[in-house]
Amino acid sequence: MSETLLRHALALSLALFAVGAVGVLLRRNVITVLMCIELMLNAANLALVAFSRSWAAVDGHVMALFVLTVAASEAAVGLAIVIALQRARDTLDVDAFDELRG
């Protein structure tokens, strides 16, 4: 993989990660927050695959596959929690979840 392509891939990956991180901090809807976390994980995947190509090794590719699996299981548990909470409070706004504080 050419040096330029690696640089472009990493720049895109950093941008995606930043967008995801800012989204988690600023968005108020739980589902959007979950999507932003997925964006961060996929930014890491992009970096892993790009690095893997530039090293001509497979470790990064393998890891990206594992990350996809992990992200799926994380999303399953996360959505289950969101559904349970939505039933109890009838809202998806993260600011509404303020029973625990102090």
Place this chain on the structure above:
Amino acid sequence: MTIDFRPALPALIVALTGVVALVIDAFTPRAGRSRTQSVCLTGLAAALLVTFSLPVRIGCPACSPLTGGSVVSDTWSVALQALVLVVGMLALPLSTAYFRAIDQDRGEQNALIMFAIAGMLGLVSSVELISLFISLEIMSVALYALTGSRRARSDSQEAALKYFVTGAFSSAFFLYGVAWLYGVSGGTTFDRIASTLASPLGGNVGCALLASGFLLVGFGFKIAAVPFHSWAPDAYQGAPTSVTAFMSTAVKVAAFGALTRVFHGALFPLADRWIPLLAALAVLTMIVGNVSALAQRDLKRMLAYSSVAHAGYVMTALVSQPPQAAAAVFIYLVAYSVTNLGAFGVLAVLAKDGKEPLTLADISGMARRRPFLSAAMAVFLVSLTGVPLTAGFIGKLRVFAAAISADHAVLALVGLLMSAVSAYYYLRVVVAMYMEPPQDEDRWANVTGAAGLVIALCALAVLMLGVFPERLFAWAQTAAQTFR
């Protein structure tokens, strides 16, 4: 090409036990009581036996992760795995007692605890980035579900959501650090990373530092270091109390075990850069944790901030040289685990009819009605304060000594001052139990059976480790041999 699976055996046994526990509960008639506690305890005992019987440091450090060698059995992993397994065995009876008291003993919590422990065992024995990340996630995902396992209560759900969102957020940071570290070194094993970082990096030093920073943020969330601690009070308060007891101890053991290995193993060539950062985080964590705990009315929340502060104490040890840092970290983790498990355990076993003591008023005058339990709680709180003749004192002694030996006396000083501050909020609970009049009616459960035995064992361990610490020092010496 052969793959040596032996170092992964303890984690595999525990995970399999979790699956068996799930299946047993699925096929037995439901009387509101799970029967899997003994199965899970047996599984943990078997894993403990295997941990000790494995040949130490097997698996080849040089081979690729795809052909084995991602997890090893060395002195550090054996010591930390044993600690995690013992904490798990102590936490299970507490969990069963608590879930029975809130009438929700369905058995999934036992299986989830098993899965979390399997992740922790992988976490402390990983010497390679892929298995490290996967173990971290196995542990975390099980814990998100455990935190929300009190389904009828919306505070448990809210705690689970907050824990999940911050946990997944921090995992993403951790993974991003892993990706960049892989990019810099071209390999995922810690040996490879350390040798790459030890050689001249040229323009890549920025990338390596970026990667270390991301990893530190990821670990910072998991160990609840300030400023990454905001989830901890909410998660610890809202989670079922027995789950809090388990996750405030076992998770810290596993995360600090991995943190020590990553930073004192793989990233040690960059030590000059990350030690000042870690020292600053330690000071912040000790101050914010202790000062916030002062203002708490809720007992669980107070203990949650206290466990944030204790993460700060452990971090002070990490600024010293590898073998000494590792030994001090291990000693502190042992002392902290038995103490904190006991303290949250006392609150958990008092639960009755879905209610549990939450404030100082709830436990005032407890010494007259529950003399033994109150005495145990007093021992735990005194040990958390760090009074001599308790395990907490030994732990603090060693971490502060490690910091001083590395010319970071300021850390030890802040630690001592903050320990003095912490005496106020810990001893306030003792005063309430012993000097204030009891409530009109006795609303709390009578402690019996296995849960009582666990509390007694924890209290005994706190005192024994405090009075006769030589054995613990010897264990720590052995455990730290990995870091020569």
